[in-house]
Amino acid sequence: MKKREVLASVKDERLVKKRRNQMIKGAISLFKQKGFHRTTTREIAKASGFSIGTLYEYIRQKEDVLYLVCDRIYDEVHERMEKDIGTHHGTIESFKLAIARYFKVIDDLQDEVLVMYQEAKSLSKESLPYVLNKEMQMVAMFEKILQTCVNNGVFQLTEQEIQLFAHNIFVLGQMWAFRRWALQKMYTLEEYIELQTDLLLRGIMEKRS
Amino acid sequence: MKKREVLASVKDERLVKKRRNQMIKGAISLFKQKGFHRTTTREIAKASGFSIGTLYEYIRQKEDVLYLVCDRIYDEVHERMEKDIGTHHGTIESFKLAIARYFKVIDDLQDEVLVMYQEAKSLSKESLPYVLNKEMQMVAMFEKILQTCVNNGVFQLTEQEIQLFAHNIFVLGQMWAFRRWALQKMYTLEEYIELQTDLLLRGIMEKRS
Amino acid sequence: MKKREVLASVKDERLVKKRRNQMIKGAISLFKQKGFHRTTTREIAKASGFSIGTLYEYIRQKEDVLYLVCDRIYDEVHERMEKDIGTHHGTIESFKLAIARYFKVIDDLQDEVLVMYQEAKSLSKESLPYVLNKEMQMVAMFEKILQTCVNNGVFQLTEQEIQLFAHNIFVLGQMWAFRRWALQKMYTLEEYIELQTDLLLRGIMEKRS
Amino acid sequence: MKKREVLASVKDERLVKKRRNQMIKGAISLFKQKGFHRTTTREIAKASGFSIGTLYEYIRQKEDVLYLVCDRIYDEVHERMEKDIGTHHGTIESFKLAIARYFKVIDDLQDEVLVMYQEAKSLSKESLPYVLNKEMQMVAMFEKILQTCVNNGVFQLTEQEIQLFAHNIFVLGQMWAFRRWALQKMYTLEEYIELQTDLLLRGIMEKRS
DNA sequence: AATGAATGAGTCTTCATTCAT
DNA sequence: TATGAATGAAGACTCATTCAT
Known part of the structure; x- marks a missing residue:
């Protein structure tokens, strides 16, 4: 699925990139707060360091800013994950590592993640699919990791279970951000990582044997 | 924590209740859509079956409607859970039942749950705590169930683990609603319940015994 | 052809009529000047004696004001013509009278006529036909008068000639308004009426006989 | 009356002429449509084949474009008339010819004529007189023709009648353009010319003799 | 208690014009 | 000379809220 194009009046691609960076940065900080x-678009312009007129040289409508922001946040998460995870060996250790790193990325970008999850619904019917698609890619990443583990005989999971498990990991990671008002009072990130990993891997039934 | 009072100009308590019921019903259906x-407040008034003037006889500001709506949705979820769950015996079976019923309630009220999770952030700093508090009560309910199981020796979980597990259950239930665009294409509710229950209880590590 | 409906939020028909009267009056005076x-819509609101918000209770878009204005002007011209002309006897005298009265109406309403002719083109594709239709009705009025005269044997004109002649009368009347910067320096209204009537009726060729 | 000067920053007269030609051509086609x-000035620049910055090297304000356009259209009409009419002999035949040619020119340039008549009112108080002056010159041309005919004893018209008649011809010609939505459905240009000429010359009263 | 007309601050967006390169 | 990015005043329109009836 190709990126949705946000049309700019300005032709200079380099400049477009630069200005949109300013814009996204300014917008995220505002969306976090309010x-x-x-x-307002004026606030976005101001926070971006240029005038309202200039803002509209780089977008068509206010919603474009939101799309750009969501798009960027995903890229950011993705990029950090890739850098961190890189190769995955299909061992329990590397699985644990992957989760730990995902949770850390969420922790680093928790404001951004929050913004995305709270505002994505305001995207137009046109833009939403592109963002949801990115989400599916993230989930797919976890699926792949799980599949490798299964292939290695480390986990025993059906196809269906892999899919669901991947969703669970994805959501429980985000949970650290969107339920921080509760969770971050109870645990440090390290504790959270350890506990969740345990819970996910161990199962909670007493082992009778 | 006491309910936040939403002031009404009208004195007749009976009437206030009736009008607010109309209002909440109308508002939910609108919030779902848009x-x-x-x-707009006009739309809310219309959907409620009375005039904009009358609407403002029963609330102070638009945000009050949102608070009332969130409040009501929680009550609804709570009520259905209580009716369903009732007594809990601390067995695996009754634990499974509790989860199944929670997930069913979420499924029944998925639009409402969605509304609450997407809009609660728009509550004022004043109202938010009341809603978050209700959420904590729900989580606490799961904690209690888990605790009973632990007390019965059915599960082995530390205090911390119980808390986290309760959060997980809570969130994975909501996930059925807010990720329905993905999940409900993959599973029926029954499958989802079974898979999640399995995953939660079994752990996924191969049992090396 | 039915009138195009301009939707108002306000229900009270009486009030709608009253406010629109204020609006039309205010708008005409502004359109004349600029x-x-x-x-601007704000100016229209102010000139109408109410706030911008109130203005939009009675129209949907700025263009609606223009439509209302054009519509009204035509009605005004029409009404005055009917009152003046009333019965037409199909004699030269009554033909002359009709022309004289039409020209007088144009003179009375010259600002309005000017507004209509200069701004009608700004009407949307939706509204324009309604206004053009009114224009055709005016022309048709002249056609009827001419036809009566022809039937009475006073004039000798083919069907085609009647139509064109009616258009000519219509336009030469308006000319008094939209070329007033030239004509009204040269003639009084009375002179204009007399000269035009003469020219129209007499033909300018020398009578060779 | 001298042309109003539209100041250009660019000094090279040749270039100014060339660029303004592009500009006028582009602008007319846009003004016709919308x-x-x-x-917008951007659209004008684009249609002219250069940048917005360049546009402003050749004009001071947007209105200058309109003035230039009106000026050009008049010149065009004038030029074509002169070429066509050339010498006028003061006979009925040559009078008829003059009218026929004027109407043909209007037909050829009807879009342009329309633009001028609908937009001239947007000229500033400064520019308007220059355009109206051109209009008077056109009318004067008809006056001269009529005068010659009168001098030759072909027509019997007073000074006043000549002036008015000239205006009528001028306006009935334009009418072919600005009422084309009605007239051009009813007549071909040739029919229109013949009918109008007849009506203008013959008079419509039955000849009693 | 109920109504709905009135209000005007606030919002998005456009576009003529300037000016550094 | 030519370019096009930047500007911000200005405009159309919305909508939460009030208040007289």
Whole structure:
């Protein structure tokens, strides 16, 4: 699925990139504070360091900013994951590592993740699929990791279970961000990682044997 | 924590209740479609079956509607859970039953749950705690169930693990609603319940015994 | 052809009529001075004696004001013509009278006529036909008068000639308004009426006989 | 009356002429479609084949474009008339010919004529007189023709009648353009010319003799 | 208690014009 | 000379809230 194009009046690609970077940075910081709807285009322009007129040289409508922001956040998460995870060996250790790193990335970018999850619903019917697609790619990443483990005989999971498990990991990672008001009072990130990993891997039934 | 009071000009308590019921019903159906921000007070009034003037006899500001809606949805979930769960015996079977019923309730009320999770962030700093508190109560319910199981020796979980596990259950239930675009294409509710229950209980490591 | 409906949020028909009267009056005076495009909705509201919010209770878009104005002007011209002309006897005298009265109406309403002719083109593709239709009705009125005269044997004109002649009368009347910068320096209204009537009726060829 | 000067920053007269030609051509085609107000300077620049910055090297404000366009259209009409009419002999035949040719020119340039008549009102108080002056010159041309005929004893018209008649011819010619939505459905250009000429010359009263 | 007309601050967006390169 | 990025004033329109009836 190709990226949705956000049209700019300005032709210089380099400049477009630079200005959009400013824009995204400014917008994220505003969306964090007040959400997409309560943020005005003027505020976005100001936070981006240029005038309202200039803002509209780089986007068509306010919603484009939101799309750009969501797009960027995903790329950011993705990039960090790839850098961190890199090769995966299909061992329990490397599985644990992957989860730990995912959770760390979420922790690093928790404001951004929050923004995305709270505002993505405001995307137009046109843009939403592109963002959801990115989400599926993230989930697919976890599926692949799990599959490798299964192939190695480390885990025993059906196809269906792999899919669901991948979703669970994805969501329980985000949970660290969107339920931080509760969780981050109870655990440090390290504790959270350890506990979740345990819970996920161990099962909670007493082993009778 | 006491309910936050939403002041009404009208004195007749009976009437206030009736009108607010109309209001909540109308508002939920609108929020489902277009979200809180894109819904106007006029639309709410119309969907409620009375005039904009009357609407403001029963609330102070638009945000009050959102609070009332969130409040109501929680009550609804709570009520259904209680009716369903009732007594809990601390056995694996009754634990499974509790989860199944929670997931069913989420499935029944998925639009409402969605509304709450997507819009709660728009609550004022004043109202938010009341809603979060309700959420904690739900989590606490799962904690209690888990605790009973632990007390019965059915599960082996530390205090910390119980808390986290309760959160997980809570979130994985909601996940059925807010990721329905993906999950409900893959599983029926029954499959989802069974798979999740399995995953939660079994652990996924091969048992090397 | 039915009138195009301009939707109002306000239900009270009486009030709608009253407010629209204020609006039309205010708008005409502004359009006279600066044209439709250079007049802002705020100015229209102010000139109408109410707030911008109230203005939009009675129209949907700025263009609606223009439509309402054009519509009204035509009705005004029409009404005055009917009152004046009433019965037409098909004699030269009554033909002359009709022309004289039409020209007088144009003179009375010359600002309005000017507005209509200069701004009608800004009407949307949706509204324009309704206004053009009214224009055709005016022309048809002249056709009827001419036809009566022809039937009475007073004039000798083919069907085609009647149509064209009616258009000519219509346009030469308006000319008094939209070329007033030239004509009204040269003639009084009375002179204009007399000269035009003469020219129209007499033909300008020397009578060789 | 001298042409109003439109100042250009560029000094090279040759270039100024060339660029303005491009500009006028581009602008006319845009004004035809959407009118002066709805056309942006960016669009004009683009249609002219150069950048917005360059556009402003050749004009001071947007309105200058309109003035240039109106000016050019008049010149065009004038030029074609002169070429066509050339010498006028003061006979009925040559009078008829003059009218026929004027109407043909209008037909050829009807879009342009329309633009001018609909947009001239948007000219500033400064520019308007120059355009109106050109209009008077056109009317004067008809006056001269009529005068010659009168001098030759072909027509019997007073000074006043000549002036008015000239205006009528001028306006009935334009009418072919600005009422084309009605007239051009009813007549071909040839029919229109013949009918109008007849009506103008013959008079419509039955000849009693 | 109920109504709905009135209000005007606030929002997105456009576009003529400038100016550094 | 030519370019096009930057500007910000200005405009159309919305909508939460009030208040007289």
